[in-house]
Amino acid sequence: MRISAGILFLVVCWIGYTQNQGAPPQLNLNKVKDDLYEIEGDGGNVAVYLTNEGVIMVDDKFDRDYEAIVTKVKSLTSQPVKYIMSTHHHADHSGGNVKFFPAVEIISTANARTNIVEHKQPNAPPNMAAARVVFTQETSVFLGGKEVRARYFGRGHTNGDAVIYFPTLRTIHTGDLMAGSGPLIDYPGGGSVVEWTKTLDEVMKLDFDTVIPGHGPVTNKAGLLTYRNNVEKLRTRAAGLVRDGKTQDEVGKVMMAEFGWGAQSLQMQWSLPGMMAELR
Numbered sequence: 001m002r003i004s005a006g007i008l009f010l011v012v013c014w015i016g017y018t019q020n021q022g023a024p025p026q027l028n029l030n031k032v033k034d035d036l037y038e039i040e041g042d043g044g045n046v047a048v049y050l051t052n053e054g055v056i057m058v059d060d061k062f063d064r065d066y067e068a069i070v071t072k073v074k075s076l077t078s079q080p081v082k083y084i085m086s087t088h089h090h091a092d093h094s095g096g097n098v099k100f101f102p103a104v105e106i107i108s109t110a111n112a113r114t115n116i117v118e119h120k121q122p123n124a125p126p127n128m129a130a131a132r133v134v135f136t137q138e139t140s141v142f143l144g145g146k147e148v149r150a151r152y153f154g155r156g157h158t159n160g161d162a163v164i165y166f167p168t169l170r171t172i173h174t175g176d177l178m179a180g181s182g183p184l185i186d187y188p189g190g191g192s193v194v195e196w197t198k199t200l201d202e203v204m205k206l207d208f209d210t211v212i213p214g215h216g217p218v219t220n221k222a223g224l225l226t227y228r229n230n231v232e233k234l235r236t237r238a239a240g241l242v243r244d245g246k247t248q249d250e251v252g253k254v255m256m257a258e259f260g261w262g263a264q265s266l267q268m269q270w271s272l273p274g275m276m277a278e279l280r
């Protein structure tokens with residue numbers, strides 16, 4: 001009796017352990033355009049661009065998603081991943097860097113690299129790995145006769161957001177300059193609600209019709225403009241409250257009621273205090 005209870009206990013522990021180790025969350029592979037795919041689920045959206053000399057990716061989610069990402073890429077091509085264009089320093093976009101090194105060259109803005117090196121994301125895991133190749137304004141990778149261009153247009157979500165442009169496909173990956181329903185302004189990471197719309201105004205000047213956002217479904221240029229205008233709406237509302245002398249608590253309550261900020265959300269932690277200071 002005691003032995004079988006002991007075995008049962010071990011079995012329960014083993015199930016708990018394996019489930020805790022857990023398969024990473026389900027990822028979904030979607031075709032965007034010819035030779036361009038995106039992987040949704042868990043962290044930020046990953047773009048996968050196929051060439052006959054190798055694969056160029058945008059972002060690599062969390063490190064726990066590495067095997068699932070590689071499996072998805074292998075279902076598309078026998079070519080190896082050669083480059084990852086990294087949109088910014090957050091662990092849900094750059095957490096996989098540590099696993100893709102050293103076989104893959106990772107490229108980010110200089111600021112995104114600094115933000116990883118200086119641990120600017122308070123809740124990032126300790127194994128974050130920064131890009132080895134950086135740029136400040138613009139860079140391109142040419143592979144298999146195709147070009148992928150990375151641009152820095154200014155502050156927004158962070159101070160180092162790259163917009164990745166696939167010129168022949170007229171498609172961009174925005175990183176978290178467009179993500180979900182509303183902006184997360186990462187002030188510890190150099191973000192700015194004032195600069196955000198100016199940055200997106202520059203992005204809108206590119207020639208594109210398709211948008212892969214940092215999170216959420218693929219959309220189009222009109223979708224990005226709507227998002228930009230929502231950022232402006234939020235800023236105008238917050239600026240009015242600040243001008244009226246409202247406290248941080250009072251502004252936070254309005255953001256929760258009118259813009260869907262959760263009480264315990266990263267917006268309340270990362271965006272609210274910095275936004276009060278920037279709009280004052």
Ligand SMILES: [Zn+2]
Pocket residue numbers: 088090093157176
């Ligand atoms: Zn982010």
